[in-house]
Amino acid sequence: xxxxxxxxxxxxxxxxxxxxxxxxxxxxxxxxxxxxxxxxxxxxxxxxxxxxxxxxxxxxxxxxxxxxxxxxxxxxxxxxxxxxxxxxxxxxxxxxxxxxxxxxxxxxxxxxxxxxxxxxxxxxxxxxxxxxxxxxxxxxxxxxxxxxxxxxxxxxxxxxxxxxxxxxxxxxxxxxxxxxxxxxxxx
Amino acid sequence: xxxxxxxxxxxxxxxxxxxxxxxxxxxxxxxxxxxxxxxxxxxxxxxxxxxxxxxxxxxxxxxxxxxxxxxxxxxxxxxxxxxxxxxxxxxxxxxxxxxxxxxxxxxxxxxxxxxxxxxxxxxxxxxxxxxxxxxxxxxxxxxxxxxxxxxxxxxxxxxxxxxxxxxxxxxxxxxxxxxxxxxxxxx
Numbered sequence: 105x106x107x108x109x110x111x112x113x114x115x116x117x118x119x120x121x122x123x124x125x126x127x128x129x130x131x132x133x134x135x136x137x138x139x140x141x142x143x144x145x146x147x148x149x150x151x152x153x154x155x156x157x158x159x160x161x162x163x164x165x166x167x168x169x170x171x172x173x174x175x176x177x178x179x180x181x182x183x184x185x186x187x188x189x190x191x192x193x194x195x196x197x198x199x200x201x202x203x204x205x206x207x208x209x210x211x212x213x214x215x216x217x218x219x220x221x222x223x224x225x226x227x228x229x230x231x232x233x234x235x236x237x238x239x240x241x242x243x244x245x246x247x248x249x250x251x252x253x254x255x256x257x258x259x260x261x262x263x264x265x266x267x268x269x270x271x272x273x274x275x276x277x278x279x280x281x282x283x284x285x286x287x288x289x290x291x
Numbered sequence: 292x293x294x295x296x297x298x299x300x301x302x303x304x305x306x307x308x309x310x311x312x313x314x315x316x317x318x319x320x321x322x323x324x325x326x327x328x329x330x331x332x333x334x335x336x337x338x339x340x341x342x343x344x345x346x347x348x349x350x351x352x353x354x355x356x357x358x359x360x361x362x363x364x365x366x367x368x369x370x371x372x373x374x375x376x377x378x379x380x381x382x383x384x385x386x387x388x389x390x391x392x393x394x395x396x397x398x399x400x401x402x403x404x405x406x407x408x409x410x411x412x413x414x415x416x417x418x419x420x421x422x423x424x425x426x427x428x429x430x431x432x433x434x435x436x437x438x439x440x441x442x443x444x445x446x447x448x449x450x451x452x453x454x455x456x457x458x459x460x461x462x463x464x465x466x467x468x469x470x471x472x473x474x475x476x477x478x
Contacts, residue, residue, distance in 0.1 A: 110362055110433050112355045121307055121315060123331040126408055128308060128315055131357055141431040143357040144310040146333060148408070168299045170318055170330040171410045172403065175297050183407070213448070216359065216455045217404045220370075221313055221335070223358045224405055226456070244328040246297050261400070268403045269413070269456040276463040283470060 109136050125149070125183065126222075148224035152194040153181035155212065155274040156204060156231040162257050162278060163202050163234075164271070167247035177250060177260055178271045181226070190214075190227040198231055200240045202249050207233025212277060217269060226270055230277075254282060296323050299330075312336070312370065313409075335411035339381040340368035342399065342461040343391060343418040349444050349465060350389050350421075351458070354434035364437060364447050365458045368413070377401075377414040385418055387427045389436050394420025399464060404456060413457055417464075441469060 112133040121128040127147045135141055156163040156179070164177045182197035184190060191209060199205050212228045241247065252260065257275050260266040266275070299320040308315040314334045322328055343350040343366070351364045369384035371377060378396060386392050399415045428434065439447065444462050447453040453462070 110353060110355045110435060112357055114357070114360075123317070124329070126331050126333070130310070133357055135431060136433045139431075142311070144313050145358050146313070146408075148405075151407070166297060168297045169403075169406045170299055170301070170320055171332050171406055171408060173301075176403075176406055178406065181407075213459055214451075214454070215459050216356075216363075218335075218409065218411055219356045219358055219363055219365065219455045220338070220368075221333075221358060221411075222405065222409070224408075244322055244326070246323045248297060264401075267401070268406045269460060272400055272402050273456060273460045273463065276460065276467065280463065280467060280470070283467070 111136065115140065144221055146218075146222035146224070148183075148222055149186070150184045150190070150225045150227070151181055152184065152190050152197055152227045152229065153179050153270045153274070154194050154198045154209075154229050154231050155179060155277060156198060156202070156206065156234055157278060158204070158234045158251060161251035161253055162275070163198075163204065164250045164252055164257075164260075164266070165201050165247045166250055167245075175265075176268060177252075177266045178268050179274050181270065191229065194227065194229040194231070199237065200242070201245075201247060203237045203239040204231075204234045205237055206231035207235070213273075215273075228270060228274065254278065298323065299328075302327065331408055333405075333409035333411070335370075335409055336373070337371045337377070337412045337414070338368055339371065339377050339384055339414045339416065340366050340457045340461070341381050341385045341396075341416050341418050342366060342464060343385060343389070343393065343421055344465060345391070345421045345438060348438035348440055349462070350385075350391065351437045351439055351444075351447075351453070352388050352434045353437055354432070362452075363455060364439075364453045365455050366461050368457065378416065381414065381416040381418070386424065387429070388432075388434060390424045390426040391418075391421045392424055393418035394422070400460075402460075415457060415461065441465065
């Protein structure tokens with residue numbers, strides 16, 4: 105089977121909702137066999153997330169997540185502003201949410217979070233050469249910064265306090281870095 | 292700042308849309324400082340995904356994703372059916388999408404994909420002792436199975452053909468397994 109034969113053709117798009125953050129549309133598509141189906145699609149502006157380790161401790165933010173109805177520990181992250189460069193957004197979110205600015209920053213991965221129903225993409229950066237400073241939260245944003253050792257991060261994952269894909273992914277990247285740089289060992 | 296002070300209180304919930312897969316609601320919440328904000332929330336039934344390696348090759352499925360408008364290579368995955376046990380769903384999706392059944396299966400992680408706006412949770416399983424069989428796709432599902440070596444997976448990630456969080460996370464877990472079991476080396 106070739107790629108061509110897997111493609112779906114968009115027949116129509118019906119806008120259903122446009123919100124502050126997301127919008128929802130229903131697409132009618134023609135399937136490879138010529139039949140039709142509908143797809144519920146969420147449009148999202150995209151986001152950035154930052155893997156930042158300060159003296160052997162991962163920077164995490166504790167914040168309430170209404171979708172889950174509870175607090176979660178996640179790496180610093182936030183939505184892209186309109187037209188914003190993802191790298192600048194990553195610097196901005198790191199500084200706003202944790203107070204830290206960074207001397208070096210590089211893209212690790214850009215990934216879709218929920219390809220079955222949403223186009224949200226997260227650009228995950230590695231930030232290094234961290235310098236402490238002042239936080240600058242949005243007015244509807246309340247969070248607490250936690251700096252966690254590798255063992256604490258593993259414990260948070262085991263307990264479910266860390267329970268989102270980007271943060272677990274960042275923890276694996278950190279673990280792999282540590283395993284490849286034994287001189288910086290796991291503290 | 293204590294956990295209590297980070298909590299948001301739901302004042303009201305307005306249903307906006309109920310679809311085949313997702314539903315959308317707008318919650319009005321009271322923030323920790325007493326002010327109010329709205330949150331756009333997607334409800335999703337949850338999903339499973341399967342990390343399965345057959346003779347040093349990762350099982351991937353190539354399928355068209357309407358949200359991105361292109362094909363993506365992902366590990367086998369699918370939505371939970373109503374009342375379905377996630378472990379049984381993982382066995383089912385692996386078999387339906389790839390034809391393989393598994394002798395052993397264990398939960399690696401359960402993670403939220405987009406905690407900022409959705410309650411979708413993915414239960415990621417490791418499947419072992421794989422036995423080939425017949426695929427059984429849903430009627431609106433068209434996909435191709437690809438078995439990729441570790442180096443091919445890295446190449447797919449670099450090229451963006453693998454570009455979703457669960458599959459990149461699975462690739463890191465596999466890499467860590469390989470690095471810890473040098474006798475099974477990277478082929």
